[in-house]
Amino acid sequence: MAELVASVKICCLIGDPVEHSLSPLIHNAAYKALGINYSYITLQVKDIERAIETIRAQGIRGASVTTPHKVDVLKYLDRLDPPAEAIGAVNTIVNDNGILTGYNTDGDAALKALEEVTDLGGKKVVLVGSGGAALAIAAALKENNVNLIILNRTEAKARQLAKRVNAEDYGGLERLSLVASADILINATTVGMAPGTRETIVPQEFLHDRLTVFDIVYNPRETRLLREAKERGCAVVYGYKMLLYQAAQQFELFTGHPTPLEVMESTLTKALGGG
Numbered sequence: 702m703a704e705l706v707a708s709v710k711i712c713c714l715i716g717d718p719v720e721h722s723l724s725p726l727i728h729n730a731a732y733k734a735l736g737i738n739y740s741y742i743t744l745q746v747k748d749i750e751r752a753i754e755t756i757r758a759q760g761i762r763g764a765s766v767t768t769p770h771k772v773d774v775l776k777y778l779d780r781l782d783p784p785a786e787a788i789g790a791v792n793t794i795v796n797d798n799g800i801l802t803g804y805n806t807d808g809d810a811a812l813k814a815l816e817e818v819t820d821l822g823g824k825k826v827v828l829v830g831s832g833g834a835a836l837a838i839a840a841a842l843k844e845n846n847v848n849l850i851i852l853n854r855t856e857a858k859a860r861q862l863a864k865r866v867n868a869e870d871y872g873g874l875e876r877l878s879l880v881a882s883a884d885i886l887i888n889a890t891t892v893g894m895a896p897g898t899r900e901t902i903v904p905q906e907f908l909h910d911r912l913t914v915f916d917i918v919y920n921p922r923e924t925r926l927l928r929e930a931k932e933r934g935c936a937v938v939y940g941y942k943m944l945l946y947q948a949a950q951q952f953e954l955f956t957g958h959p960t961p962l963e964v965m966e967s968t969l970t971k972a973l974g975g976g
């Protein structure tokens with residue numbers, strides 16, 4: 702029995718809070734579908750240094766990292782992949798015999814979700830928000846030859862982010878009318894997220910039928926912004942797709958197996974009430 706337990710590879714989510722996360726559900730469903738001996742648990746972590754020591758000492762195979770530790774965790778890791786290094790934030794840790802490597806899969810996942818619906822090259826993109834997720838997305842977008850405008854409630858943060866990623870323009874939310882001449886709109890703020898589901902960051906009058914609207918908020922699955930975008934004839938990209946693709950990339954880093962994407966996606970959409 703002891704051997705059986707020892708042979709299970711453990712992966713975890715570290716953050717605070719973690720209790721509402723869908724990660725255990727989707728990772729464990731994928732392990733089960735492939736019949737591999739892994740288990741994914743959540744650890745509510747206040748002291749990140751101790752959590753990293755535990756991951757190393759206990760041979761925990763991998764960790765997803767969420768708020769508020771994505772930046773602080775960097776100094777306890779041995780190696781970083783180029784996106785994590787460029788962004789200065791980590792959302793994934795892989796433990797190879799005590800050597801901990803940090804990755805950031807958020808930007809790639811966002812781009813993958815977006816590129817299912819639209820090309821990026823030469824497009825005018827309005828990115829609303831300047832927090833952690835916006836940073837990962839902005840950096841990934843700028844690798845793809847887009848014309849990037851960053852808008853944020855706190856304009857100083859938009860300016861800082863624009864400077865950091867070399868965006869073409871930035872401003873406060875009073876410049877949201879720029880959406881009317883954009884090809885792609887991305888909401889990377891928390892606006893519209895449950896319980897504030899009646900809120901939207903962009904007035905519907907600025908949405909038009911040549912626009913692709915990507916809302917990275919995934920709870921609810923269809924936010925007010927996406928609902929109103931559909932009404933105006935926009936193509937839409939759901940935030941859950943980004944969550945799915947970053948989880949899929951983590952799964953492959955943790956296990957070395959190709960992700961059973963359909964299993965993960967159906968588990969996720971069922972949990973979000975999306976059928």
Ligand SMILES: NC(=O)c1ccc[n+]([C@@H]2O[C@H](COP(=O)([O-])OP(=O)(O)OC[C@H]3O[C@@H](n4cnc5c(N)ncnc54)[C@H](OP(=O)(O)O)[C@@H]3O)[C@@H](O)[C@H]2O)c1
Binds near residue numbers: 858
């Ligand atoms: N789909 C996915 O896989 C995925 C991945 C990561 C995050 N997310 C979601 O993305 C959202 C942002 O996450 P984050 O980690 O970047 O958060 P964060 O670092 O806390 O940044 C929050 C952003 O939202 C803005 N904001 C908050 N309340 C606002 C309001 N009332 N009006 C206008 N702007 C407001 C903030 O503006 P200020 O700078 O002015 O405060 C800031 O730009 C969350 O809903 C999160 O769940 C989704």
